[in-house]
Amino acid sequence: MYDVQKYFNAMTGGYLLYDMVFCTFAFKKDALMVQTYLHHVAGIIGALCSISLDNYFGSIAHLTMFTEISTLNVNIRVLFSLIGLDGGVLYAINGLMMTVIFFVTRIIGYTYVVIVKFGMEPEPKIWTSEFRKNSAYKDRLPLFYFCISTYVLMGLL
Numbered sequence: 778m779y780d781v782q783k784y785f786n787a788m789t790g791g792y793l794l795y796d797m798v799f800c801t802f803a804f805k806k807d808a809l810m811v812q813t814y815l816h817h818v819a820g821i822i823g824a825l826c827s828i829s830l831d832n833y834f835g836s837i838a839h840l841t842m843f844t845e846i847s848t849l850n851v852n853i854r855v856l857f858s859l860i861g862l863d864g865g866v867l868y869a870i871n872g873l874m875m876t877v878i879f880f881v882t883r884i885i886g887y888t889y890v891v892i893v894k895f896g897m898e899p900e901p902k903i904w905t906s907e908f909r910k911n912s913a914y915k916d917r918l919p920l921f922y923f924c925i926s927t928y929v930l931m932g933l934l
Contacts, residue, residue, distance in 0.1 A: 786824040786838055824838060843882060847879040850874055857871065
């Protein structure tokens with residue numbers, strides 16, 4: 778993994794930690810906030826694991842960060858709602874853009890990562906015993922599988 782990728786993941790983990798602390802003090806504690814905390818914890822673990830595990834998992838972490846692009850439209854939608862513009866044309870256009878971007882990045886993007894990166898890519902086949910025996914991650918295999926489990930959990934949240 779390149780140094781810039783490590784810095785990017787470190788900044789992502791730091792931002793998610795900051796945002797989690799900010800949400801603790803700024804918002805009421807409800808079911809949505811618990812889901813936000815879990816999402817942030819999974820993101821922090823993913824960012825730190827990608828730094829620890831280098832190449833393969835680092836690439837997957839960057840593809841996951843790409844899926845967060847739709848969050849911008851979600852936040853704009855909330856702002857429009859707060860200032861009373863939730864019935865206008867901009868609100869509808871933003872909602873349409875949010876739906877399209879969500880579909881492209883999350884549905885198609887996650888499908889690509891899970892099928893191509895985890896399943897069909899010739900090297901490494903992370904589920905095979907040959908990978909476990911010959912892997913550069915041999916000494917960090919439990920961490921590797923924990924990180925992949927966290928990645929899948931983050932996708933579900």
